[in-house]
Amino acid sequence: MEKEKIDFKPGTLIYPLPAVMVSCGKHNIDHNIITIAWTGTVNSKPPRCYISIQPIRHSHELVKKYGDFVINLTTEPLAKATDWCGVRSGRDYDKFKEMELTPQPAQKVNAPIIAESPMNIECQVFDIINLGSHDMFLADVVAVNADKKFYDEKTGRFDLAGSNPVSYIHGRYFETGQRIGKFGYSVEKKEKMGRKRKK
Amino acid sequence: MEKEKIDFKPGTLIYPLPAVMVSCGKHNIDHNIITIAWTGTVNSKPPRCYISIQPIRHSHELVKKYGDFVINLTTEPLAKATDWCGVRSGRDYDKFKEMELTPQPAQKVNAPIIAESPMNIECQVFDIINLGSHDMFLADVVAVNADKKFYDEKTGRFDLAGSNPVSYIHGRYFETGQRIGKFGYSVEKKEKMGRKRKK
Numbered sequence: 001m002e003k004e005k006i007d008f009k010p011g012t013l014i015y016p017l018p019a020v021m022v023s024c025g026k027h028n029i030d031h032n033i034i035t036i037a038w039t040g041t042v043n044s045k046p047p048r049c050y051i052s053i054q055p056i057r058h059s060h061e062l063v064k065k066y067g068d069f070v071i072n073l074t075t076e077p078l079a080k081a082t083d084w085c086g087v088r089s090g091r092d093y094d095k096f097k098e099m100e101l102t103p104q105p106a107q108k109v110n111a112p113i114i115a116e117s118p119m120n121i122e123c124q125v126f127d128i129i130n131l132g133s134h135d136m137f138l139a140d141v142v143a144v145n146a147d148k149k150f151y152d153e154k155t156g157r158f159d160l161a162g163s164n165p166v167s168y169i170h171g172r173y174f175e176t177g178q179r180i181g182k183f184g185y186s187v188e189k190k191e192k193m194g195r196k197r198k199k
Numbered sequence: 200m201e202k203e204k205i206d207f208k209p210g211t212l213i214y215p216l217p218a219v220m221v222s223c224g225k226h227n228i229d230h231n232i233i234t235i236a237w238t239g240t241v242n243s244k245p246p247r248c249y250i251s252i253q254p255i256r257h258s259h260e261l262v263k264k265y266g267d268f269v270i271n272l273t274t275e276p277l278a279k280a281t282d283w284c285g286v287r288s289g290r291d292y293d294k295f296k297e298m299e300l301t302p303q304p305a306q307k308v309n310a311p312i313i314a315e316s317p318m319n320i321e322c323q324v325f326d327i328i329n330l331g332s333h334d335m336f337l338a339d340v341v342a343v344n345a346d347k348k349f350y351d352e353k354t355g356r357f358d359l360a361g362s363n364p365v366s367y368i369h370g371r372y373f374e375t376g377q378r379i380g381k382f383g384y385s386v387e388k389k390e391k392m393g394r395k396r397k398k
Contacts, residue, residue: 003314006350007306008343008357012240013320014248014270015359016215016366016375040239041211042251043330049213050249052241071213076379083385107206115202121212131242131337138330144207151205158207160214160369167215167366169375170359171382176215177374180275180365185372186282 012038016167016174019082021117022051023103024062024069026110031103033095033114034059035086037168038134039071047141049123052134058090063137067125068109072117074166076175082166083173107143118163120145211237215366215373218281220316221250222302223261223268225309230302232294232313233258234285236367237333238270246340248322251333257289262336266324267308271316273365275374281365282372306342317362319344 017037025031038052051069053060063069074082081099088095096103096112103112106122113120123139130136150159167174216236224230237251250268252259262268273281280298287294295302295311302311305321312319322338329335349358363375 003301004347005303005312005314005319005344006347008318008345010246010321010340010343012243012246012248012340013272013318013343013359014217014219014238014240015272016217016364017239018213018215020213038240038242039213040216040249041213041237042249042335043333044211044237044253045332047209047211048330049211050239050241054243073212073214079379080385083380083382087383087386102202104204113204115204119207119212120204122209131247133244134242136241141209141211144209144212145204146207148203148205158205158369160212161371161373164376165215165368166379167375168382169364170357172360173379173381173384174360175376175379176366176368177363177376180278180372180374181282182372183282183367183370184286186279187286 013170015169019074019166019168019173021072021074021078021082021085021114022059022069023072023114024059024066024111026066030062031096031112032059032062032090033085033101034090035082042138048138049121049141050136050138052131052136054134060135063125064128066110068111069123069139070106070109070111070113071121071123072114073119075118076164076166078116079166079173107145109142113145118147118150119160212369214368218273218365218367218372220271220273220277220281220284220313221258221268222271222313223258223265223310225265229261230295230311231258231261231289232284232300233289234281241337247337248320248340249335249337251330251335253333259334262324263327265309267310268322268338269305269308269310269312270320270322271313272318272362274317275363275365277315278365278372306344308341312344317346317349317364318359
């Protein structure tokens with residue numbers, strides 16, 4: 001099926017992305033939060049991720065200085081704080097206080113976790129690469145804290161989708177929508193329906 | 200507010216992520232599609248992104264060989280094909296044919312775009328970094344093709360969320376949910392309500 005396509009200016013158009021709050025700072029006095037969508041997983045074993053930050057941002061200095069940060073996934077009730085922490089600067093505000101968020105000690109890193117987040121991913125930087133407007137901080141995931149509310153003790157599974165994590169699409173925040181299927185569902189269906197498989 | 204937290208095994212838990220189909224291969228004979236969630240934007244100016252692929256995957260060889268690939272965003276009607284292309288191998292199947300997807304020439308790269316996708320992001324690799332199980336391909340966004348259907352000629356805005364892009368959360372695919380607000384909405388509200396601003 002041919003589709004009519006428009007030639008769009010090259011840009012940052014990969015979406016949906018997670019709208020996460022990254023917490024950093026070693027001491028109470030320099031704790032900060034920056035909202036980031038330029039983040040993701042870059043390696044499975046060992047678990048490694050990245051965040052990209054503009055050097056002008058206050059958190060850039062903190063993450064560079066201490067080499068530690070925490071990725072806090074966000075939920076619909078946290079959306080307003082998430083947006084606010086992306087717009088305002090830690091140079092001007094104590095963001096935890098302003099947004100009534102609770103800093104708690106991390107397990108392994110020199111940065112606070114945000115208690116209200118359903119999932120706190122503790123990270124240690126192993127490389128910083130300048131790519132133009134942003135520095136990419138490559139990091140190891142060294143510990144994870146999960147809100148007990150979304151944990152099923154029977155299955156050992158954490159219902160992350162049940163927490164309604166917030167995504168960011170082209171300048172807008174969105175809730176999680178309807179579930180379509182699980183990884184591999186296209187093959188399961190085929191096999192159940194008894195269709196002939198190639199090979 | 201203190202919350203009861205569970206110590207979770209360090210893992211790849213940053214979500215929601217985009218479930219994209221990456222197309223690659225220079226010639227009709229070696230065109231392929233791989234489904235990827237380990238992708239995102241790493242830099243705004245110039246627009247740069249990444250995809251991480253295990254070396255064992257067929258597409259790894261193709262992307263490495265030609266240095267080009269296309270990130271095709273997916274939608275609910277494409278979800279089944281998206282899952283299938285992540286489960287099956289291009290060594291065994293012509294994925295375009297099997298999933299009835301249409302390869303069209305890209306503007307600038309040696310890889311086909313998937314016509315049925317609302318947004319095709321053409322990429323050229325500038326670095327490959329091995330991080331363990333995966334190689335991270337860092338790439339420049341060199342061209343973008345957008346489905347005319349979601350383009351508003353009056354505003355010049357592409358309604359990407361309106362295409363209902365598919366996200367991937369911890370082993371499951373999801374539709375886009377309710378819109379919460381646009382970037383900066385937390386500040387706009389405050390200002391409209393005439394609350395006192397700090398500084």
